[in-house]
Amino acid sequence: MNLLLLQPEDLGADSNHITLSDARAAHIRNVLRAATGDTLKIGLLNGLTGNAVITAMSDSGISLQFELHTPPPAKLPLTLLLALPRPKMARRIIRAATELGVAEIILLNSYRVEKSYWQSPLVGDETLHKAMQEGLEQAGDTLLPKLRRATRFKPFAEDELPSLLNDKLGLLAHPYSDQGPPQSVTQNCLLAIGPEGGFIPYECEKLIAAGLQSFSLGPRILKTETAVSSLIGRLFL
Incomplete structure (x- = not known):
């Protein structure tokens, strides 16, 4: 996974913070072996890409603060x-x-x-x-x-x-x-x-x-x- 893909339904009232507790959290923890303070590449499905910083990690989930600012790569014609x-x-x-x-x-x-x-x-x-x-x-x-x-x-x-x-x-x-x-x-x-x-x-x-x-x-x-x-x-x- 070279980009953490967010779904539109993941976004709540605070559009720059999210807590993940599904397979993506397991991937961050067990495959990427990331720690609090690490930065990940992130993107919104059918939207922009950007970066996310891990702000907290626990057995129940991983919290991220993120910013979306860059268009994804162009498609082939x-x-x-x-x-x-x-x-x-x-x-x-x-x-x-x-x-x-x-x-x-x-x-x-x-x-x-x-x-x-x-x-x-x-x-x-x-x-x-x-x-x-x-x-x-x-x-x-x-x-x-x-x-x-x-x-x-x-x-x-x-x-x-x-x-x-x-x-x-x-x-x-x-x-x-x-x-x-x-x-x-x-x-x-x-x-x-x-x-x-x-x-x-x-x-x-x-x-x-x-x-x-x-x-x-x-x-x-x-x-x-x-x-x-x-x-x-x-x-x-």
Whole structure:
């Protein structure tokens, strides 16, 4: 945890003082091994970042005096269109995308996405919201990515995707494309990454017809978890 993330409901009448008694207090005590008088980096969810000084510590809680004054790091100009990963992998992938600064994540259905994945609690709102908050704490960020689901591929590709691509560069990561990746992307971008095994030919055709340009990183076929970090790093960082 590189940033202590406060929730809006944490703030009381005295907006510059707070006492924590939950997992964050345990982290301060047991992982950071902080003591009274130490300074921590702090941020308000979807708000500013700043610093906090530990004013008291006891078995019942940790008291902080804090000041919020600095905007969080800028998001990447990126919408990640991601075929829903296997539930056990989804949490790690969403957390990594948040750490890297993705502004919006759209989870997309695909032929190779098992129907049961959508019903798993591992891809439920609560689990993925917690994963995104962990990504924020790691990256020193406070702004949650927008997260939504597109559970029907064809209506999304035909009816929604073309309008989403207005003023955006549309990219489709596909291991069998003949084109290499663009370099140092600076404009708003939508990047589509398929499931394990990739999008099927029909889906690639629909995505390209909507305005995406396919490209490949080379002959190696990567797992989704590896592909997300590698592609974002290659294109933006």
